[in-house]
Amino acid sequence: MCVCPMYRQLSKPQSIGTRVPMADSSPHLHVAVLAFPFSSHPGSLLRIVCRLAAAAPDVTFSFYTTEESNKSLFSVPAPPNLKAFHLSDGVPEGYVFSGKPQEAISLFLEAGYQSCKKAVQAAEAEIGRRISCLMADAFLWFSCDLAEEMGVAWIPVRTGGVLSLSVHVYTDLIRDTVGINALAGREDEIVKFIPGFSGGVRLGDLPSGVLFGNLDSAFAVMLHKMGKVLRKAKFLAVNSFEGLESEASEDLNFNFTKLLYIGPLNLTCSAPATGPSSFSDEYGCLQWLDSQKPGSVAYIGFGTVGTPAPDELVELANALEARATPFLWSIKDSLKKHLPEKLLERINRTGKMVPWTPQVQVLAHVSIGVFITHFGWKSVMESITAGVPLIGRPIFAEQHLNGWVAEHVWRIGVKVGVLRKDATIRALDLVLLEEGGKKLKENAEWLKELAHKAAGKNGSSTRNFDSLVEFIRAQKNLQV
Template sequence: MEKETKAYRAHCLVLAFPSQGHINPMFEFAKRLEHKRVKVTLVTTSFFSKTIHKEACSMALETISDGYDEGGRQQAESIAVYWERFRQVGSQTLSELVERLSSSGCPVDCIVYDAFLPWPLDIAKKFGLVGAVFFTQSCVVNSIYYHVHKGELKLPLSEPEIFLPGLPPLEPQDMPSFIYDWGSYPGGLDMLVNQFANIDKADWVLLNTFYELEQEVVDWMTKIWPLRTIGPTLPSMFLDKRLEDDDAYGFSIFKPNTDACMKWLNGRPKGSVVYVSFGSMAVLEVEQMQELAWGLRMSNSSFLWVVRASEETKLPEKFIEETSEKGLVVHWCPQLEVLSHEAVGCFLTHCGWNSTLEALSLGVPMASATMDRPRHECKVYYGFLEDGTEGSG
């Protein structure tokens, strides 16, 4: 074990919030650390580890408890109860993990933790470790929530324009829905604002973005925190090709229809397909789902539409059968492979940050699926969705 320890520059725990949209970018960052000869141990919750499909990966995986090992967030009576239980039990089990790894001969030097979970920084400081917070959202969105946290952006919004450092003038409807539609997402806004509860104590602030994309706001944030932009965190073979075996994220809470999707796309002309996906979290009303279905049916384009199993009953009757010649509906797909396929000419997206970075990196034009607010807004909740399914942020 001593020789193994010396072979690495450091040992880093990477703790991701237990959802698809958070583990993907943090796992990719972890792969880059390993490439630099840093020993990495990926950490997630016991329940989440049972639900993910893990592809070939040599990285060490450890688990902690969120207090709901048999059912995860769905087992908790409310989002507020879940967050508090996760903080209490997670702090205890993360401390036990750090102690166990330290006594094993390969002690931990650093904890990189998801901003959704600010308490791991307290654990890092308790053991004298470096603590680095990892934000999976855009720098602009982080800046908005930070100003709410500081009390410099008053809620509910009352002014016709909002002026924040490093950002152009914004109207209320430009704000995240947690702010614009204030009070409609109980517990959600508190969790997002609490990302900044102890950020001033972090040794590093890491953001999944790149400087040229958000230059002005990054410059402003760099003045107050030891900040680094480390994105876009895509598998290397879709970006810079420095890691030859890195051609997929490696973890998925859904089993993708890879063969069916790629075979179908291979039979379509270049740039002819509209790819439609709202991620693992957005929940549409039945009326919205059916209007979108009719729009795709009447369009002149072929379409590949990702509809989660929990959402499929909202489709018009016999829609899948009647559009089978021009469209393919799947429960999940390998999004990076789809976006990089020459048949895809447009991405109709909910504008989740991972999807946005993927499309930007692969040069795919995007159309936003955001509906007019508040009546026709896609309903998105961090942690708990209206139908009880798990989302990813």
């Protein structure tokens, strides 16, 4: 089991452009790891680094994210070869947020290159070893330039899927072919020219910022730049597994030396990235599930960043009541307050509402029949590894595309769009009661088998992790 470090304050950095000699002339390696400090990204990347640190105890890993992110990630003592450093969040002193979408992301990205540059130099000075390799969340496109400036190898890591990555790699092709003007009313149009989607994909389900939404937002520009710069990567580590996204993989392997599948991370890096609480069951969820019939319970969890609007939560609760569906709902008190008191009293007779669940263990429980979620990639992977069908209400980013793939490519789920009582009832009936639901379950079980095989002792993801360790070690002779 890998554990994680207490965060550290940064020492005053020097310019990377004048890299001073290190006092320590040890041949040991130093890998810098840059995280995108939003949503589940830093936790997913930290899981990978924890496994690498355990596999390569003679290599030092310095992990970089914002102070706030570090505080939430690092709560227990660290192995000696894994150390954490702060990046600037880019928020000026005294700054008052306006409430605009993606404002925090925009500020972080504005400071991103210079912040990472200073933090890496600080780590070199404190640890006494030059960086030999730069690993980064693929979202941080500028990490490629930083690696080139430092004269070290660059390892981008994709915490999402390959099919959605294909869309970002081919954004210019999509825009040139479809156009970016007068798109209103074309959301339901199916196109088949995007590599990886020979069966077609709905335009309205492409990630926001590709054709629809604010194409000039910091988030959209970041993804566009990512799609361009990743062509320079020697290889790309991906949180997916062989056989899941084969068509896109075949195409993208022409653009990268190698797609290195190392997922699903909840199997390949199963030790908790946030301390013991990841496995705790303080609200008795598993015990409650023990009292339910096999395959009967709807597990509901929309993550911590985006959630359906209050009126949609009420519609979902009304659907659960109408069908008397047993449910386990992970919902914060701040959202729970939007549900009418009498409705809460009624639905609590058949279900359980808690502010936290051990999601991986919950999904693996025999009583779970469906996972109602936002189609975030982490949740989709955890559902697949448990063999559980999905009902999804996408909210932002790539969740709409993940929903399309789950419903139309893998055929393991149903996308409902906006939550409404009647549509949710139809989805629950389909998955839990009708013949079509059995097929969804069979498909989910088939993908579960593939995932566990890939993550097994001699599986492809396990071998790829070994290759990643070998690549890191091979940088020893490349140090300046």
